[in-house]
Amino acid sequence: SRADDDARARALDGAIEALGKRSTFSDGARAIERAARARDEGDARVSVALARAGRRVATTLKSRYGDARAEAWDVGVRAIEACRDAVGGSDREALVAALATLAETREATATAPREDETAPKTKTKTKDETMDENVDGVVNEALRLILAARRRSLESLVDGLERDFDESEGSRAAASTVSVEALRYRKPRDDEVGMKCSICFDCYATDEVVVAMPCSASHVFHERCVKEWLARDDSCPLCRSSLPVWLGRPQYS
Incomplete structure (x- = not known):
């Protein structure tokens, strides 16, 4: 009904606002996902709001949650997927592109080396072990630089997609x-x-x-x-x- 559509539109506004704080980001993303799955296909206003909400989630993940292993990514990606399925046309294409870029970012982050916090730290190192560590350090630093460059490239791609999408909607x-x-x-x-x-x-x-x-x-x-x-x-x-x-x-x- 129209009353239900109005209520969903107001709920979406509150959910989008909640994305701005780390303490409420997950709640906002879940609310957006629920609104997307409950959308009435005849309500164009809610469809426009969902496209904006999905884009906002993608932008927030990219700019505020550098570690793609964070819980926020799980709930955020689900919200974007729900918005993608609820809209059509250029709105859907933009969200599909954003999801693809976020997936590459997550893959790159997942391959980054992580320090083993459980490794014993009191063992006396031999000369060979020290040499191996030096080699590993060089390799890890090279990997870090490669991943950093890849991340910058991905961020530039997302920024370009957002600019194109914004220009298609208006100045x-x-x-x-x-x-x-x-x-x-x-x-x-x-x-x-x-x-x-x-x-x-x-x-x-x-x-x-x-x-x-x-x-x-x-x-x-x-x-x-x-x-x-x-x-x-x-x-x-x-x-x-x-x-x-x-x-x-x-x-x-």
């Missing part, structure tokens, strides 16, 4: 003050009262101010919601059409 630059001031601010029309804002999912009230975006569909949002969005992205939050370059410019008036 990541903040909207100019002139453009924001030139938007159409008005009260909701009679047929819009009671409809939900696609950003906060709250209904429009008669005494609130809304903004009609200059996109082909003239999508409408709460003033406060769309201003927060435009502070980091100069596109329509729903269709991702970029704001016209002439918006608010006197030479185009």
